[in-house]
Amino acid sequence: MSNKDFIKLALELADINGISSREEEVATYVRKQLSHFKDIKVERDNLGSIAFIKKGKAKDAPTISITAHMDEVGFMVTRIEKNGFIKFAPIGGWWGHVLLGQRLTITSSNGKEYTGVVGSTPPHILTEAQRSSVLSIDKMYIDLGTTSDKEVKDIGIKPGCMVTPTSQAFVGLDGDALIGKAFDDRISIAVGIEVLKRLEKVNHEANVILVCSTQEEVGLRGAKTSAYKWTPDVAFAVDVTIAYDMPGMEEKETKLRTGVALSLFDRSVIGNNNLVQMTEAVAKKHKIKYTFDSLPLGGTDAGTIHLTKDGVITMTLSIPSRYIHSHNSMVTVQDSLATVDLLVNFVREFNSKKLEELKYK
């Protein structure tokens, strides 16, 4: 796959609308991308996660899972007011600052998409106190340009409808930056698809499962059921992390264009140390750019995967991103492809002997 094909894949994935529990369009898209691989088996679980299973050639093959979440942060319609204004609640983490005056897309109960704006008060009439505080989301509303609740209800908009940022993904000036609404975590879905494509003609010993999980943004929920159903020997969660290269940020080595970030810990998991070392060795051997990452807050699917059954050897691989959880997060092609390279080489070289090296004796 050329860079151009990878960019197309990533942009298309970012543009699909799918909040937690509404990931079906993403699942369909991934299934289509991988449909021509005859040796990949597809399975689902009851929370909507979808697994693409590719067997390795070894009889006693260990299983490696690569998990990326399909859901994006968004909102749900909670109430339609008499005058047609629509109240909404966040699904996943949002900061009020990034929302006022923005466009949001409401997907109606008939599957049609409607664009509205989040109403904002003109600065002319703001009090000093209002001016210096962040408006909470429960005080916001979406305006579709209608005058009555009837108009809104007639087009099938009702409580429970999905709301997502209106933001078409695009390529930045350098041809490497990708900017769009749902790169958390669709960029990792693109990485997972690319890994399976590159492994097509590779005679690897280990089994590989790409798990596209659901409901990560509301508490790593799809990862819990999917890791129970498709329990691997070794698990990688692939997600985005903070790029520390914006003005005013503390100095950390993980930035845009520093390669794949090997996560040491976040609030949900401490990466298995043997796995972190083995993964670093693969990166070094193949001259893949990487940094070590640590996050005092936040979590990834690894947080629930590693606690499955009697424990799973797990770590997170992250793609640095600016402006996560907004209309326009930014990642780069080179960091994404570094993640692909690392995973492909890890899978190629992994076998039951290597698994023994990771295990407690």
Ligand code: ZN
């Ligand atoms: Zn994420």
